[in-house]
Amino acid sequence: MKRFIAHPRIVSITLLLGAIPAQLSGAIPSPGNEINKIAVAVRSMPPEPLSAEEPQKLRPKESEIVAMAEYFVCWNGYTQRQCGGTGRVYFEPGEYPTVKMDEIYARRRDTLEGKAYGIIVKRKGESTFWTVVFRYTERAGKDREKVGRAWSLKEDRFNKWFIRFSRDFPLAIVEKKL
Secondary structure: OOOOOOOHHHHHHHHHHHHHHHHHHHHOOOOOOOOOEEEEEOOOOOOOOOOOOOOOOOOHHHHHHHHHHHHHHHHOOOOOOOOOOEEEEEOOOOOOOOOOHHHHHHHHOOOEOOOOOEEEEEEEOOEEEEEEEEEEOHHHOOOOOOEEEEEEEEEOOOOEEEEEEEEEEEHHHOOEEO
């Protein structure tokens, strides 16, 4: 009967090759979770409550998702309202955290309506994909009757992931107008 004896160098190299990927997988963020977000301190102001006089045509889950999207748009400075506090801010492609936040907010201010225009819901397997669409304002200089911006979220049984904030999303494909 032969005995298997491993050389100490081979054992240590094997252990290192197994440990390095395990360490890196915890250090490298998975794509889609925190893209274009960074923590910054901004003015603290509570958000204005949504208008209670408008009729609700939404199911509770839809209302929750729309409220999240409306808060995202307000928090990141796209509306006339000012939502403040401390938290993560979404940076557009080409915007950098080295630029003063006041300049970024000045460019964004009043380019989107604060109330969502519509919602699209798609289900695939156990995941639900939510898209909440916002119309541009006159200040944005876009064809506000044809295109808007879309806030997208993926949800499964346990988690929600922000996917993207798309430009020039066609309003004609909105399934449920609000």
